[in-house]
Amino acid sequence: MMADIDTLTPILTRLKLTAIRDRLDTLLDEASRRELSLREALAFLCEAEIARKDQRRITMGLSIAKFPAVRTLDDFDFAAQPSVDPKLVRELATSRWVANGDSLLLQGPPGVGKTHLAIALGREAILRGYSVLFITALNLVALLAKAQVEGRLEERLSYYAGPKLLIIDELGYLPFEKNAASLFFQLVSRRYERSATLITTNRSVGEWGEIFGDVVVAAAILDRLLHHSQVLTIRGESFRLKGKRKSGLVKPALVEGSA
Ligand code: ADP
Ligand code: MG
Numbered sequence: 001m002m003a004d005i006d007t008l009t010p011i012l013t014r015l016k017l018t019a020i021r022d023r024l025d026t027l028l029d030e031a032s033r034r035e036l037s038l039r040e041a042l043a044f045l046c047e048a049e050i051a052r053k054d055q056r057r058i059t060m061g062l063s064i065a066k067f068p069a070v071r072t073l074d075d076f077d078f079a080a081q082p083s084v085d086p087k088l089v090r091e092l093a094t095s096r097w098v099a100n101g102d103s104l105l106l107q108g109p110p111g112v113g114k115t116h117l118a119i120a121l122g123r124e125a126i127l128r129g130y131s132v133l134f135i136t137a138l139n140l141v142a143l144l145a146k147a148q149v150e151g152r153l154e155e156r157l158s159y160y161a162g163p164k165l166l167i168i169d170e171l172g173y174l175p176f177e178k179n180a181a182s183l184f185f186q187l188v189s190r191r192y193e194r195s196a197t198l199i200t201t202n203r204s205v206g207e208w209g210e211i212f213g214d215v216v217v218a219a220a221i222l223d224r225l226l227h228h229s230q231v232l233t234i235r236g237e238s239f240r241l242k243g244k245r246k247s248g249l250v251k252p253a254l255v256e257g258s259a
């Protein structure tokens with residue numbers, strides 16, 4: 001059978017091989033220019049299709065994750081942040097900890113790159129095929145509390161239990177209501193040992209009792225979170241202020257005082 005473009009198009013559409021369909025002429029020209037065997041040509045076409053499907057999956061994953069900004073490891077300046085070990089970050093970027101359902105705590109003062117690294121590591125996890133969701137601690141707790149009032153807590157908890165990696169940003173910037181600690185505990189328990197959690201915080205683990213307004217629940221949360229976990233403590237001054245100081249907008253004394 002001689003299949004021309006007109007008969008191939010609907011076939012490729014039906015097989016959802018849209019990358020091959022859309023670039024059929026180019027791909028076939030390329031295959032013949034390279035004098036590929038039939039088997040090689042088939043592999044060449046399939047690779048084009050896979051590349052497109054991977055790209056789609058990544059674009060979709062990034063949009064589902066709801067990152068507040070685009071941040072990558074490539075644009076993280078390790079020289080400017082000597083307390084962060086590039087080797088450790090490269091290891092984290094492999095997402096093995098995500099696969100294992102471990103926790104990662106990024107701890108440090110404001111402006112040192114916690115959210116930047118959290119987004120960048122989330123992005124790496126998406127590139128490796130894991131589902132990721134980013135949310136601030138305050139939003140998370142507010143939405144859980146709202147769902148509870150509306151009798152949909154179970155549904156909400158399942159929603160946040162779903163992603164392989166949940167990134168909870170800015171824990172501890174404001175203290176929670178007592179009820180929030182219990183909601184947070186329920187979520188952490190549900191995700192425990194199955195899914196990975198990344199938390200950024202400006203508070204040390206010893207201060208979590210204060211954040212949650214309840215030392216007993218805080219201890220129970222920490223018990224689960226820290227069981228399989230890594231804590232990365234970032235020190236130093238705010239990256240934002242550093243730039244401003246260089247340009248003379250902020251006096252050094254103020255920078256030191258705000259860290
Ligand atoms: P934090 O979450 O610790 O308060 P952010 O991650 O929001 O800090 O960092 C503040 C800003 O500075 C962001 O725009 C971030 O991209 C940038 N930034 C911080 N540290 C670095 C770094 N080492 N290299 C490049 N940009 C950085
Ligand atoms: Mg932040």
